[in-house]
Amino acid sequence: MAAFLPPFTSPGDSAMLQSLSLGAAFVGIAAASDCAYVLMAELARPAFVAHPRNATIGRAVTALVYFGLGLCTAFPGVRTSR
Template structure:
């Protein structure tokens, strides 16, 4: 146990910092809220799970040195960055081409939720800034006398769980607003354009953001 987590004072500081960072809205939160408003609570929860798994992959990658590769190789960082941006833009184009009134089973069927989970996973995984973030954030709370990779994976998993909880709160709040928005005249058509615009905007933001921080 001591090999995985730091002393309690450091662990408390880690929890506090993780909660503060997790509740701050970022691209992942915007993505999850957009999915929830467009496709319902089930889609939002599936997106949250997919994003969490993708972030866990980035935490593991940071522990295994992937973040170091991105830090020294601009080409590797840029390729993954633009791949993630292109994926978001593709999701936006797909939303733009979708019909205004999709049947409930198309929104909440098992196949649809699997696809939404997959989309969330790749959106998070194809964000090299997340690996850089974990590589910069986690060492602040690690014990130098213990295994760095094990601590990095363990602390990364804790952060992902915290972020998953806060993202779920965002989903629940957005799902409560969705019925009100759906009753507004023209909401279906407008929602399609807002959804597409949000995804495409996130893709452009991801592609043009200059820094490598989260």
């Protein structure tokens, strides 16, 4: 059973309570960071929709990013472990 517990849980305390509190902390941090991303995007939106040319540039940048990610996936290269 101990092999399935994270290494940062205390063996003397309740594993269930520790796991639930760590899970709740994870969900809270994830929700806060997602909300921060949404608020920053909402603040940045007027700058991107101010000129019609920005939409074209945005689509081109998005296409280049996806193309680059596809190339990185198709040709991962050789990685050495240290």
